[in-house]
Amino acid sequence: MSKPSDLTYDAVVIGAGHNGLAAATTLARQGKSVCVIESRDGIGGMARNAAIAPGVVAPKMAHLLYNLNPKTLKELGITAPKSVSLPTVSLADDGRHVVIQGDLVIYADGSAHPEAATFAALHKRLTKFAALLGQMSLKTPPSLAGGLMDMATLQELAGLAKLGIGLKRMGKKDMREFLRILLSNAYDLILDDFADAPLAGMLAADAVRGAYAGPRSPGTVFSMMYRLGNGGDVRLPMGGMGAVADAFANAAKLAGCDIRTGCGVAQVIVENDTARGVILADGSVINARSVLSSIGAFQTMQMAGVQHYDTEAVRRLRNLRNKGTVAKVNLVLSGAPDFVGLDAKLTAGRLLIATSATYVERAFNPVKYGDMSNAPVIEAVIPSLSDPSLCSDGQHILSANVQYVPYALAGGWTPAARQKLLELTLDRLEVYAPGLGRLVTHSEVLTPLDIETQTGAPGGHWHHAEMGIDQILTLRPVNGMARYGFGIAGYYLCGASAHPGGDVMGTAGRNAARQLLKDGVLA
Amino acid sequence: MSAKIKAAAVPMGLIETPFYPRLAALSRAKSWIGWAGYISPLVLDTVEFEYFAIRNQATLFDISPMHKYRITGPDALAVVNRLITRDIRKVRDGRVGYAMWCDEDGMLIDDGTVFRFSQTDFRLCCQEPMYGWLMDVAWGFDVVVEDESDSIAALSLQGPTSYSVLKDAGLDVAEMKPFDWREVEPDLWISRTGFTGDLGYEIWVPRDHALAIWDRLWAAGADWGLRAIGGQALNMVRIEAGYIAAGVDFQPVHAVMRLHRGRTPMELGFDRTVAFDKGHFNGRRALLAQQDAGQRFALVKIDIGGFKPADGALIYHRKRTEVGHVTSGIWSPTAKRNIALAELKAPFGISVTTDLWADVYVHEEGVWRHKMVAVVIETKPFFANTRARATPPRAF
Numbered sequence: 025m026s027k028p029s030d031l032t033y034d035a036v037v038i039g040a041g042h043n044g045l046a047a048a049t050t051l052a053r054q055g056k057s058v059c060v061i062e063s064r065d066g067i068g069g070m071a072r073n074a075a076i077a078p079g080v081v082a083p084k085m086a087h088l089l090y091n092l093n094p095k096t097l098k099e100l101g102i103t104a105p106k107s108v109s110l111p112t113v114s115l116a117d118d119g120r121h122v123v124i125q126g127d128l129v130i131y132a133d134g135s136a137h138p139e140a141a142t143f144a145a146l147h148k149r150l151t152k153f154a155a156l157l158g159q160m161s162l163k164t165p166p167s168l169a170g171g172l173m174d175m176a177t178l179q180e181l182a183g184l185a186k187l188g189i190g191l192k193r194m195g196k197k198d199m200r201e202f203l204r205i206l207l208s209n210a211y212d213l214i215l216d217d218f219a220d221a222p223l224a225g226m227l228a229a230d231a232v233r234g235a236y237a238g239p240r241s242p243g244t245v246f247s248m249m250y251r252l253g254n255g256g257d258v259r260l261p262m263g264g265m266g267a268v269a270d271a272f273a274n275a276a277k278l279a280g281c282d283i284r285t286g287c288g289v290a291q292v293i294v295e296n297d298t299a300r301g302v303i304l305a306d307g308s309v310i311n312a313r314s315v316l317s318s319i320g321a322f323q324t325m326q327m328a329g330v331q332h333y334d335t336e337a338v339r340r341l342r343n344l345r346n347k348g349t350v351a352k353v354n355l356v357l358s359g360a361p362d363f364v365g366l367d368a369k370l371t372a373g374r375l376l377i378a379t380s381a382t383y384v385e386r387a388f389n390p391v392k393y394g395d396m397s398n399a400p401v402i403e404a405v406i407p408s409l410s411d412p413s414l415c416s417d418g419q420h421i422l423s424a425n426v427q428y429v430p431y432a433l434a435g436g437w438t439p440a441a442r443q444k445l446l447e448l449t450l451d452r453l454e455v456y457a458p459g460l461g462r463l464v465t466h467s468e469v470l471t472p473l474d475i476e477t478q479t480g481a482p483g484g485h486w487h488h489a490e491m492g493i494d495q496i497l498t499l500r501p502v503n504g505m506a507r508y509g510f511g512i513a514g515y516y517l518c519g520a521s522a523h524p525g526g527d528v529m530g531t532a533g534r535n536a537a538r539q540l541l542k543d544g545v546l547a
Numbered sequence: 548m549s550a551k552i553k554a555a556a557v558p559m560g561l562i563e564t565p566f567y568p569r570l571a572a573l574s575r576a577k578s579w580i581g582w583a584g585y586i587s588p589l590v591l592d593t594v595e596f597e598y599f600a601i602r603n604q605a606t607l608f609d610i611s612p613m614h615k616y617r618i619t620g621p622d623a624l625a626v627v628n629r630l631i632t633r634d635i636r637k638v639r640d641g642r643v644g645y646a647m648w649c650d651e652d653g654m655l656i657d658d659g660t661v662f663r664f665s666q667t668d669f670r671l672c673c674q675e676p677m678y679g680w681l682m683d684v685a686w687g688f689d690v691v692v693e694d695e696s697d698s699i700a701a702l703s704l705q706g707p708t709s710y711s712v713l714k715d716a717g718l719d720v721a722e723m724k725p726f727d728w729r730e731v732e733p734d735l736w737i738s739r740t741g742f743t744g745d746l747g748y749e750i751w752v753p754r755d756h757a758l759a760i761w762d763r764l765w766a767a768g769a770d771w772g773l774r775a776i777g778g779q780a781l782n783m784v785r786i787e788a789g790y791i792a793a794g795v796d797f798q799p800v801h802a803v804m805r806l807h808r809g810r811t812p813m814e815l816g817f818d819r820t821v822a823f824d825k826g827h828f829n830g831r832r833a834l835l836a837q838q839d840a841g842q843r844f845a846l847v848k849i850d851i852g853g854f855k856p857a858d859g860a861l862i863y864h865r866k867r868t869e870v871g872h873v874t875s876g877i878w879s880p881t882a883k884r885n886i887a888l889a890e891l892k893a894p895f896g897i898s899v900t901t902d903l904w905a906d907v908y909v910h911e912e913g914v915w916r917h918k919m920v921a922v923v924i925e926t927k928p929f930f931a932n933t934r935a936r937a938t939p940p941r942a943f
């Protein structure tokens with residue numbers, strides 16, 4: 025039911041990634057007419073599936089759910105696909121793999137882990153802190169611009185005060201601890217309590233997942249806690265991450281949104297400092313009373329035209345840190361691989377190669393100089409073990425996030441460089457699953473540059489913009505633009521580069537749409 | 548072992564302007580100040596002589612230390628209009644416009660003059676260093692920004708006989724109206740502009756032509772009472788003309804460290820230089836918001852009773868509530884009045900304009916006295932003379 029183009033939509037959304045879809049659904053469920061424009065043929069953005077070989081469907085990029093919030097799903101009327109909670113296996117060179125599930129830690133052979141109690145205590149402490157931060161993720165970051173006499177400011181302060189009260193309720197000792205560690209680095213926090221071994225490696229790797237940061241970088245405790253905002257459960261969606269994106273799309277359609285794929289937005293129409301619609305790459309015009317953009321923040325500015333932005337805003341957006349460090353390697357296997365020391369259940373788990381916090385830090389070093397890690401941190405999962413529907417004929421798909429891989433590789437991303445990345449990845453996996461290489465019938469390597477080319481995500485960055493302490497909360501994506509409104513009246517940022525950031529959770533999209541409504545743009 | 552300081556590659560101390568040899572020869576007062584890194588006269592002879600020369604004869608003031616930037620390229624007009632608050636499309640080729648520019652909060656960064664050669668070629672002239680800011684403003688636009696501060700020498704020739712001086716120097720500017728801008732001879736540009744509110748011109752030449760133009764004007768000026776002057780006399784006449792000075796009547800926002808020390812054009816009384824209808828420019832949204840919320844301050848021209856200069860005096864309402872202060876104040880020898888620019892906190896100076904008092908402190912040979920003196924807000928400049936605008940100008 026696509027509308028003739030002389031009609032004016034209440035809102036046009038740029039990009040049908042899950043955040044764009046979440047924004048569209050939020051508006052449509054309030055009775056607004058919404059059109060989502062996606063440049064690619066399919067929806068989902070970084071959270072889509074792809075058929076990468078005959079009979080094999082893989083989660084193209086994102087593969088696991090860390091942060092999907094049930095509250096958001098319910099609010100948007102999304103029926104999420106079934107998912108299973110996966111144990112995390114932190115692989116060890118000596119074969120004493122460590123299994124983590126929730127706050128439990130044991131060795132893969134079933135024996136007790138000496139740091140189990142320490143881990144449980146840390147996990148408890150961090151999830152408690154993370155829950156506080158989690159509350160903030162569902163809110164627009166506060167602005168104190170209005171001063172204390174301003175009603176809107178007071179309401180926001182009340183929200184902040186709640187965080188303050190939450191902090192107080194934790195008790196003096198916890199509060200002191202929270203404030204002590206909030207801006208510190210994960211490496212020190214972890215090694216205060218743990219031996220530098222696979223359990224520490226797992227904590228360190230999760231603290232920097234998707235980041236241009238090593239565990240010794242400041243602010244990594246914050247990112248560690250942010251991931252734990254919903255308890256830290258790691259879930260594998262049935263049908264691949266694409267099924268999650270489809271669920272977002274279905275909810276959008278159900279709410280009455282039009283979704284147009286195959287032709288992207290070339291330009292945002294601005295009249296009298298107000299967003300009035302978009303012009304597509306084929307020249308067609310879609311009129312609208314507001315425009316929401318789920319592409320990168322800098323790209324969102326350029327889409328409207330730099331002339332509409334104050335010089336300071338342009339400067340900040342130009343300097344946004346968004347160098348991706350994660351490559352995706354998808355391997356089609358002719359059969360199930362054999363990881364030494366892991367049973368079938370654990371093999372189907374989240375497999376981490378991060379043998380110590382120092383290993384993770386060392387892996388980060390080369391990327392600073394434009395090189396890839398020789399011993400990368402790998403987060404691998406074989407979704408077809410839990411969900412056989414993904415592959416036919418006994419084949420399997422191994423989906424791996426490989427970190428650290430530079431966006432701008434010294435010497436460029438030549439075929440030889442890609443081959444090297446593939447071999448490095450295989451070499452690391454072979455250590456724990458000898459013979460895995462022989463099972464590979466097809467492979468796909470997506471460098472950060474490829475990810476940028478295929479999704480438009482700046483730098484191929486996981487979060488569209490680094491989640492550093494200078495780019496989160498009231499500073500996300502940049503100072504002065506943290507409240508979704510993007511300079512021009514009726515123009516909103518609704519993707520991963522907005523608060524609270526990336527991961528498949530849809531919160532940025534939902535928050536942006538709610539703020540647009542609250543600002544009275546469509547009143 | 549004694550450490551010997553060697554002559555460094557980077558010169559130390561103030562830099563001589565292109566006109567320094569002539570100024571140094573004329574300086575009796577030996578009263579110099581640093582201006583933007585250059586050595587500049589505060590007074591050359593006596594401030595009284597120099598002041599009366601501006602109002603009665605003709606004067607030369609070396610404005611080479613002003614920062615000058617050239618903005619050229621297909622997008623030059625767009626960049627200038629993005630920078631400043633007024634609409635440069637309304638300033639024709641060969642014209643000069645007074646302009647203000649603001650940060651994203653609408654706070655004044657600086658004010659200055661924009662010289663329009665064509666829609667692809669402009670010169671910006673101002674007090675504060677602006678190269679970095681201009682580069683940022685120009686980002687994403689097809690222009691070249693060049694810092695001409697060092698390569699262009701400039702003189703301000705001001706006073707009732709200034710036209711005659713030019714004429715006798717063989718420079719024909721009879722048809723030039725105020726704010727006109729011409730290449731009168733190859734590489735010699737003259738604008739009918741100035742900081743005195745009187746008849747006057749500014750002369751712009753490549754640095755190595757500086758002394759030649761000085762000598763030419765000096766020779767022609769002999770019969771017209773031409774004098775060289777320093778900044779102190781100029782400061783008096785600019786207050787009479789009601790012109791504001793950066794760092795004095797407003798604090799350039801990039802140079803302040805404390806919050807809320809910036810001021811908007813409206814707060815400085817320059818609403819007319821803000822063209823909200825021209826499309827986006829830096830600070831537009833913030834200025835619109837202030838238009839709705841109302842300005843916080845008002846810079847006003849005031850007449851203070853008595854004859855004691857009231858620079859820095861606090862201003863009171865009903866002699867009780869402190870509501871502002873004088874930013875620049877002098878006894879005006881021409882107006883024969885005690886005049887000043889003052890900043891008042893809203894609503895004073897806007898809706899409340901009476902019952903205002905200046906607390907004037909007077910120091911007489913070791914004894915301080917202070918007195919509440921009545922303040923009257925003025926809307927017109929303290930000095931205005933039709934000769935300033937007459938075209939062609941009169942001989943004096």
Ligand SMILES: Cc1cc2nc3c(=O)[nH]c(=O)nc-3n(C[C@H](O)[C@H](O)[C@H](O)COP(=O)(O)OP(=O)(O)OC[C@H]3O[C@@H](n4cnc5c(N)ncnc54)[C@H](O)[C@@H]3O)c2cc1C
Pocket residue numbers: 038039040041042043044061062063064067068069070071085086087088089090091287288289290318319350351352425475478479480481484485486487488518519520521525526527528529
């Ligand atoms: C390798 C990799 C692995 C990841 N793994 C995980 C994971 O396991 N778990 C997890 O939670 N997160 C993961 N992430 C992060 C997560 O995928 C992203 O943060 C999230 O998908 C971002 O969603 P989004 O909707 O904001 O943006 P995107 O998914 O990037 O969507 C933006 C959409 O806009 C479209 N678009 C771009 N330009 C235009 C245009 N001009 N006109 C119209 N449309 C346009 C794009 O095609 C795209 O569909 C991973 C990221 C990467 C790079």
